[in-house]
Amino acid sequence: MNINWSRNKLTCTLVTFFIFFLMQSTTFAQISDRHEEQALSIEKQLLCPQCTNERLDICSIQICIDMRKEIREQLQDGHNSDEIIFYFQNRYGQRVLAELPRSGFNIVLFGWVLASIVLVTLGGSYTLFRLNQKTNIDWK
Numbered sequence: 001m002n003i004n005w006s007r008n009k010l011t012c013t014l015v016t017f018f019i020f021f022l023m024q025s026t027t028f029a030q031i032s033d034r035h036e037e038q039a040l041s042i043e044k045q046l047l048c049p050q051c052t053n054e055r056l057d058i059c060s061i062q063i064c065i066d067m068r069k070e071i072r073e074q075l076q077d078g079h080n081s082d083e084i085i086f087y088f089q090n091r092y093g094q095r096v097l098a099e100l101p102r103s104g105f106n107i108v109l110f111g112w113v114l115a116s117i118v119l120v121t122l123g124g125s126y127t128l129f130r131l132n133q134k135t136n137i138d139w140k
Contacts (some may be wrong), residue, residue, distance in 0.1 A: 035075045042071050042081050045099070049092040 043057035048064050056064050067088065074084050088096050 035072065038075055038081060039068070039071050042084055043068060045081075045085060045097070046088055047096050047098050049096050055098060 040057060044055055046056040046067070048054045048056055048059040048061065050061060050063055051059055056067055071084055074087070079087075085097070
């Protein structure tokens with residue numbers, strides 16, 4: 001009876017370790033999938049520092065491959081998306097950002113573009129209005 005008890009105990013311990021191992025591998029796969037989604041999201045927010053307006057997730061030159069590897073390493077080290085983007089911005093400058101922040105000098109640029117569009121629209125509308133008035137002369 002003592003032998004059966006040890007055999008059952010050993011079987012129970014092995015089954016417990018097997019279940020624990022399965023749970024850990026599932027958790028690791030979920031964490032890995034979450035890191036991969038975060039990495040892809042970060043890659044879409046960054047541009048290749050050598051190519052013109054080519055996102056990091058599309059570009060295939062060596063520097064982009066190294067940057068993607070660095071993103072995944074930093075995610076595994078526990079850094080969040082903002083920290084990683086800030087890291088690359090400090091390293092390569094604002095040209096690496098896919099979307100410029102709307103602050104500082106950039107807000108002046110966005111304002112200039114908006115003001116230009118408004119002025120062209122108003123000027124065109126006024127010109128069309130004046131041309132329409134000239135052609136609607138009543139010849140009585």
